[in-house]
Amino acid sequence: xxxxxxxxxxxxxxxxxxxxxxxxxxxxxxxxxxxxxxxxxxxxxxxxxxxxxxxxxxxxxxxxxxxxxxxxxxxxxxxxxxxxxxxxxxxxxxxxxxxxxxxxxxxxxxxxxxxxxxxxxxxxxxxxxxxxxxxxxxxxxxxxxxxxxxxxxxxxxxxxxxxxxxxxxxxxxxxxxxxxxxxxxxxxxxxxxxx
Amino acid sequence: xxxxxxxxxxxxxxxxxxxxxxxxxxxxxxxxxxxxxxxxxxxxxxxxxxxxxxxxxxxxxxxxxxxxxxxxxxxxxxxxxxxxxxxxxxxxxxxxxxxxxxxxxxxxxxxxxxxxxxxxxxxxxxxxxxxxxxxxxxxxxxxxxxxxxxxxxxxxxxxxxxxxxxxxxxxxxxxxxxxxxxxxxxxxxxxxxxx
DNA sequence: TGTACATCAGTGAACGCGCGTTCACTGATGTAC
DNA sequence: TGTACATCAGTGAACGCGCGTTCACTGATGTAC
Numbered sequence: 489x490x491x492x493x494x495x496x497x498x499x500x501x502x503x504x505x506x507x508x509x510x511x512x513x514x515x516x517x518x519x520x521x522x523x524x525x526x527x528x529x530x531x532x533x534x535x536x537x538x539x540x541x542x543x544x545x546x547x548x549x550x551x552x553x554x555x556x557x558x559x560x561x562x563x564x565x566x567x568x569x570x571x572x573x574x575x576x577x578x579x580x581x582x583x584x585x586x587x588x589x590x591x592x593x594x595x596x597x598x599x600x601x602x603x604x605x606x607x608x609x610x611x612x613x614x615x616x617x618x619x620x621x622x623x624x625x626x627x628x629x630x631x632x633x634x635x636x637x638x639x640x641x642x643x644x645x646x647x648x649x650x651x652x653x654x655x656x657x658x659x660x661x662x663x664x665x666x667x668x669x670x671x672x673x674x675x676x677x678x679x680x681x682x683x
Numbered sequence: 684x685x686x687x688x689x690x691x692x693x694x695x696x697x698x699x700x701x702x703x704x705x706x707x708x709x710x711x712x713x714x715x716x717x718x719x720x721x722x723x724x725x726x727x728x729x730x731x732x733x734x735x736x737x738x739x740x741x742x743x744x745x746x747x748x749x750x751x752x753x754x755x756x757x758x759x760x761x762x763x764x765x766x767x768x769x770x771x772x773x774x775x776x777x778x779x780x781x782x783x784x785x786x787x788x789x790x791x792x793x794x795x796x797x798x799x800x801x802x803x804x805x806x807x808x809x810x811x812x813x814x815x816x817x818x819x820x821x822x823x824x825x826x827x828x829x830x831x832x833x834x835x836x837x838x839x840x841x842x843x844x845x846x847x848x849x850x851x852x853x854x855x856x857x858x859x860x861x862x863x864x865x866x867x868x869x870x871x872x873x874x875x876x877x878x
Numbered sequence: 879t880g881t882a883c884a885t886c887a888g889t890g891a892a893c894g895c896g897c898g899t900t901c902a903c904t905g906a907t908g909t910a911c
Numbered sequence: 912t913g914t915a916c917a918t919c920a921g922t923g924a925a926c927g928c929g930c931g932t933t934c935a936c937t938g939a940t941g942t943a944c
Contacts, residue, residue: 496905496906496907496919496920496921497920497921500920500921516797518713521896521897521898522897522898523896523897523898524896531921531922532921532922532923533897533898533922533923534899534900534901534921534922534923535920535921535922537898537899537900538919538920538921539920542898543898592796596795599852599853599856599858600791600856601787601855601856601857602711619858633871642862643866643867643870643871644871646850646859646862646866647846647866647867647868647871649849649853650845650846650847650849650850650853650865650866651842651845651846651849651866652845652849653849653850653852653853654844654845654846654847654848654849654850654851654852655841655845655849656849657794657848657849657852658794658844658845658848660796661794661795661796662796663794663814664841667837667841670845671838671841671842671845671846672838672842673842675838676828676838676839676842676871676872677871677872691886691887691888691938691939691940692887692888695887695888716929716930716931717930717931718929718930718931719929726888726889727888727889727890728889728890728930728931729888729889729890729932729933729934730887730888730889732931732932732933733886733887733888734887737931738931
């Protein structure tokens with residue numbers, strides 16, 4: 489358990505990922521270089537090459553962990569909440585936003601094209617698992633609304649996902665900082681309850 | 684009119700902006716440097732300094748033009764369309780997406796924090812004018828739905844903007860390439876018409 | 879219309895910097911016997 | 912338990928590269944008279 493001050497690091501891979509996340513959130517993607525990551529992990533600048541062939545590989549490894557945490561954030565948000573479709577969708581959207589607020593630069597990295605190696609199977613799987621949450625959560629609302637065709641259900645999924653994603657982007661880009669609540673779709677779609 | 688092969692360029696500022704846009708869309712923001720912009724405009728690498736003190740200033744000037752075109756894209760889309768609230772909102776969302784599809788890298792630059800000089804009044808004004816479109820377009824739908832309070836109307840604006848923005852991001856990031864139609868909010872919110 | 883001169887826009891060489899990558903190396907670890 | 916040796920992980924110097932920035936310069940333009 490105790491930290492060994494050894495020549496070999498012990499868990500440099502994890503330490504590099506943690507350092508990369510720190511730099512990413514503190515200074516932005518532009519400032520994230522292999523040399524800085526190595527320096528922050530207190531290791532020579534050539535050391536990362538033993539673990540990641542290049543920056544893209546490191547970012548991809550970081551994004552895999554990130555998508556897992558992203559899915560967790562939504563799952564956790566759903567757990568503490570009533571099981572009716574409206575509450576569940578609100579909770580998932582809250583989880584979506586909470587993750588983006590906690591890691592805005594990471595959130596952008598996960599979605600921005602060209603930064604990650606999407607031929608990586610683990611990344612594809614982790615991302616798909618995240619998005620699956622939104623599909624699952626939309627199904628009960630689709631049923632409650634009486635949507636019959638698959639096209640209608642997909643249209644609703646698209647709306648739910650787009651609005652959660654769009655709000656997270658607008659919020660973290662500073663366009664809606666006065667309002668930290670994602671749009672509440674269910675409120676518009678379901679008949680009002682008596683007060 | 685004829686291109687003079689003179690020592691002085693004539694309109695280097697505009698040429699630099701055009702070159703920057705080309706590099707941005709072809710190679711991405713990471714690859715956009717002052718030296719490359721100068722080279723693409725066929726000018727020495729020190730020439731841009733007479734027009735832009737640094738890259739951020741150039742990007743800000745580019746974004747100002749971009750927001751103006753962005754507003755135009757929405758205005759144009761609205762013109763060719765029926766005046767009922769649902770059609771107008773659909774058209775604005777289509778314009779939003781069309782702009783993002785035509786200039787995906789520019790679209791991200793316009794919204795991504797930290798890249799632009801938001802203390803620039805012209806930029807603030809151009810951006811605000813774009814967003815105003817969405818507010819204007821939402822008002823008639825809010826009325827048709829019988830939303831009374833300002834909070835309700837703002838909630839609808841938030842939903843309309845978030846879903847258009849989110850879909851544009853998801854689409855241009857390759858997450859929805861099978862489906863190039865923004866989510867149709869009005870379809871869910873208004874009573875179905877007879878077929 | 880012509881000349882002198884100030885101003886402006888672009889040139890090209892030079893600089894220092896941080897970057898990714900390579901390479902011979904060395905200390906630590908694990909394994910075979 | 913002890914020794915020899917292969918493998919692995921991190922070191923530190925070196926490289927070439929593209930970057931932003933500076934600077935003395937020069938050619939083009941505009942204006943005063």
